[in-house]
Amino acid sequence: MSTTGTAAAAGPKKSNRSSQNSLPKEVPKNILPQEQTFAPKENDHQIQNENAQNVIAQEENKGQENQVQDQRDKPITIPIQDLNQLRLQKKAIQQQNQIIDQQMQQRQQKGNLNNPNTEEELKIVEQKLMQMKQKQQINNLLSPNSNTNITSNLNDLPQINGQNAGQFNKKNLQMIQIRQKFLNLLGKLIDLQTRDIANQQLQDMILNNFSPEYLRVWISALGEYHTRPANFSSSETEILLIGHIASVYKEKLLDPIDRPPSVVKASYKLCEMIQRYFYAKQINESIQKACSESWCQIYQNCLKNQSLQNKEIVLYTTLKNIINGGGDRVAQTTSVFVLDQLLLKLAENYEEELILSIAKSFLPQIFTRSGIDSPSIYKSCKHIIQTLHIKNLIIYTSIVIEKCMQQLNDRKTQYKIKIAVCELLELIAIQFQEMTENIVGSYHEQVIPVLQTATRDRILQVQSSAKQALQQWIKFQNQFENLEQFKLHKQQKLTKNIDVDELIQQKTGAEVNAKQAKDFKTQSDNQFYRPHHKDDRPTSSNVFNKQPAWVQETRSKDFIKKKTGTGGGCLLINADNMKKPQASYENQRNILKEQIFGNKSGNYYFNKNPNIPPDQLLDIQMGQQQELFSNQIYNSQDRIENSILQKNNKQRQQLNESEIANNPNIIPPMSHQKENSYDIDTERFLDNDELAETLDYNGQKERQALKQKKGNLNNPIKQNQQVRYDIQEIQVEHIKKNEIREQNIQLSDMWNETLEYADSGQYEKAFSSVLQSGDDIYLIRLMLRNKNGFKHLQRATQLQIIKKIIQFMQSNFLAKLCLGFFQDSVDCGLTKYLIDGEQQQILEILYEMSDIKSDIGPQASELFVLYQSLFRSQNLNQNQQNYNQKSPY
Incomplete structure (x- = not known):
């Protein structure tokens, strides 16, 4: 039997009965031996007639086949993938043959095959013969011995x-x-004359044949045709064709060989096909633009509605692996260019979450690499900062600025990179101006000199970009300095005409007590001096202010007069208005006695000195209180106050300084006590006649100290009143301390009872006692100690605990406590004693706390910036010190 024969070519059937009893004579005996003899013997003549007709029909078919064979042009190549499909068909036919054999065996056992009178039986036989012929043809086509x-x-x-x-x-x-x-049309893309027509035909073919099966055809054809781009123009068209496939199929981009089919898998295959064009022999801008355009079309049409993780893996991770791989410099540059255009497309579609996820790995891993010198990397950073704002990327600010300054300082840097760097610095300065209050550091002090050097570059485009960036940084510098001056002026603001209550409230931050205001008004003089003790000694400035310049008329007449003490005629030192007023020794001695021991008349009063800043007002008040205790001024009739002061004085005289520090009940010696004892001995010093003339010079410190004495020290009524107020305050403090001590004792007893209840399994009593006390710390300790006791409580107690937990979480008391300690550590100067690991941990904690939406977030952000600037300045100083130590000079 020839392989070209078919069952359908047996000629036309005369009747239904005759067609059912007729079988082709050409069926091989080795295939169906039992099917050749199932017809009855009385119809042999009819079978011979039908066989003759079949032979005539076969000869006619052979003539037609010969005519068709002459019209064939040339053989067509069958790809390996089509041969695989044929093998699959062969396997399917084998399975169907097994099913049909089983059915025929069942019928043969019943004896129905000898008389196939039904149409169903004849269809089964014809189907069997058709499949056997197809199987034989496929075996001939796939056999290794076939031509x-x-x-x-x-x-x-x-x-x-x-x-x-x-x-x-x-x-x-x-x-x-x-x-x-x-494939034939892809080959025509190389020729310039046929490229446009072939490209249009390819796009129409993809658009007209829209189905998953044809998607497999396009992918396999493009994958087979492309080995390595030898022609940039044809490669550009092929890359754009991949993007056209994504724009046509969109979310129906499903490859039938995937199990299960997925848009993400098919998109990843298209991206892999585009990546093959990255590895060219040299950089070509047309190839880069085509790759970026097709890459963005895959995102826009296929992956826009996918999850964040899928988009990041397909679009960004593939590019990151090429950039960090370092296998091919051209592929790295093309990947960075594609990433730049992708970030621009993401910014247009407001994909902030995806851009933030890309920035977390792009800025520390890709941007800091020194081997990639492409302007696209700085443009990518610009797109990230422009979308997310620099305040959300403050942790990477120093990295970006340092990398930019390195590129500007390097003479080998290309001019395109310098332009991109200047544009990036300009954007950072503009965003810094919007958040000046939260910036702590001196970035402008480092960036401005570098930009000033870049304005003198030999390329005009670099000069213009640097000038624009420099202008923005100078604006930021002025704004920063004005803000610092405003803060300083606000801290040192004069309070000359401010109310007393407002001043106390500003200094202490608490509400003003009526008693404090009254005491303050009685002693409101901030600086005192005596007008009759003004120093009138002539000085050089006074002399030159009163006398004109040297001329002939001012020459001294007594130029050579003996013992006059003048000469040269420049200044009339011996004039009457320049003479020092002479005062007797007794008068000076009496004046000092009045200053030390007080005036009996008590008519002296103190005037305000407007030259002294009033921010020392409360400090002077505290000094007055210390002087009252140290001088021990009291009335002899007030026996209670007298006995208390005498007792404290005796104890203070008997104890040393170390013992006084260890005993909190003893009032320590005041800061003015030694000065007062020294002032009392001044009278002995004045008795020495030899020092009387030098008193104006050596006793100047004593004079200034005596001028600052308070006027109310010699008033016994005010003294006793002040002592009474101080004793009352001491008594109030003792009462408050006793109340606090009693409260602490009660809490400790309650906690001991709670622990006993918890140890004995009485969880309801334990938690109820803690809730009644109202102490949240004890409640937290009990919850941590008895984690399994919550299920043993009553419903009402459980609800109370849940409400407390909600209050805990809403209050953020732990975060507030930590922020307070961090702020205190800065004020105490503790940051310089921290090591690098501890510094990094503090920055990470503050960065996480900055995401809290309450008031804690801005405070944590400010502390983060403050710590970062402090650590940065400390590290710079430490490096400078290490360098100075190592330097031989």
Whole structure:
């Protein structure tokens, strides 16, 4: 039997009965031995007539086949993938044959095959014969001994199917022909004359054949045709064709060979096809633009509605692996360019979450790499900062600015990179101006000199970009300095005409007590001096202010007069208005006694000195209180106050300084006590006649100290009143301390009882006692100690605990407590004693706390910036010290 014969070519059937009893004579005996003898013997004549007609029909078919064979042009190559499809068809036919054999065996056992009178039985036989012929044709096509192993004529395929071939085989044939046409059109992209026409035909072919099966054809054809781009122009068209496939299929981009089909898998395959064009021999801008355009089309049409993780893996991770791999410099540059255009597209679609996820790995891993010198990397950083704002990337600010300054200082840097760097610095300065209050550091002090040097570059474009960036940084510098001056002026603001109550409230931050205000008004003089003790000694400035310049008329007449003490005639030192007023020794001695021991008349009063800043007002008040205790001024009639002061005085005289520090009940010696004892001995010093003339010079400190004495020290009524107030305050403090001590004792007893209840298993009593006390710390300790006791409580107690927990979480008391300690550590100067690991941990904690939406977030952000600037300045100082120590000079 020849391989070209078919069951349908047996000629027309005369009747239904005759067609049912007729079988082709060409069926091989080795295939169906039992099917050749199942017809009855009385119809032999009819069978011979039908066989003759079949032979005539076969000869006619052979003549037609010979005519078709003459019209065939050339053999067409069958790809390996189509051969795989044929093998699958062969396997499917084998499975169907097994099913049909089982059915025929069942019927043969019943004896029905000898008389196939029903149409169903005849259909089964015809189907069996058709499948056997197809199987034989496929074996001939796939056999290694065949002449058409891989290169075969596609016109032989209709012989496999026959006239009654199924639609499945026809569709496969159509796909093979379209694939071959697609490959032929790809080959025409190389020629400039046929490129545009071929590109348009390829796009129309993709648009007209829209189905998952044809998507497999396009992917396989493009993957087979491309090995390495030898022609940049044709490669550019091929890359744009991949983007066109994504724009046509969109979210229906499903490859049928994927199990299960997915848009993400198919998009990843298209991205891998685009990546092949990254590895060129040299950089070509047209290839880079085509890759970036197709890459963005895949995102816009296929992956826009996918999850954040899928988008990051397909679009960014593939590019990051190429950039960090370092295998090919051209591929790295193209990947950075594609990433730049991708970030621009993401910014247009407001993909802030995806950009933030990219920034967390891009800025520390890719941007800091020194081997990538492309302007696209700085443009990518600019897109990230422009979308997210610098305040959300403050942790990476120093990294970005330092990398930019390195590129500007390097003479080997290309001018395009310098332009991109200047544009990035300009954007950072503009955003710094919007958040000046939260910036702590001196970035402008480092960036401005570098930009000033860049304004003198030999490339005009670099000069213009540097000037624009420098202008913005100078604005930021002025704004920063004005803010610092405003803060300083606000701290040192004069309070000359301010109310006393407001002043106390500003200094202490608490409400003003009526008693404090009254005491303050009685002693409101901030600085005192005596007008009759003004120093009138002539000085050089006074002399030159009163005398004109040297002329002939001012020459002294007594130029050579003996013992006059003058000469040269420049200044009239011995004039009457320049003479020092002479005062007797007794008068000076009496004046000092009045200053030390007080005036009996008590008419002296103190005037305000407007030259002294009033921010020392409360300090002077505290000094007055210390002087009252140290001088021990009291009235002899006030026996209670007298006995208390005497007792404290005796104890203070008997104890040493170390013992006084260890005993809190003893009032320590005041700061003015030693000065007062020294002032009392001043009278002995004045008795020395030899020092009387030098008193104006050596006793100047004593004079100034005596001028600052308070006027109310010599008033016994005010003294006793002040002592009474101080004793009352001491008594109030003792009462408050006793109340606090009693409260602490009660809490400790309650906690001991709570622990006993918890240890004995009485969880309800334990938690109820803690809740009644109102102490949240004890409640937290009990919850941590008895984690499994919550289920043993009553419903009301459980609800109370839940409400407390909600209050805990809403109050953020732990975060507030930590922020307070961090602020105190800065004020105490503790940051310089921290090591690098502790510094990094503090920055991480503050960075996480800055995301809290309450008032804690801004405070944590300010502390983060403050710590970062302090650590940065400390590290710079430490490096400078290490350098100075190592330097031989």
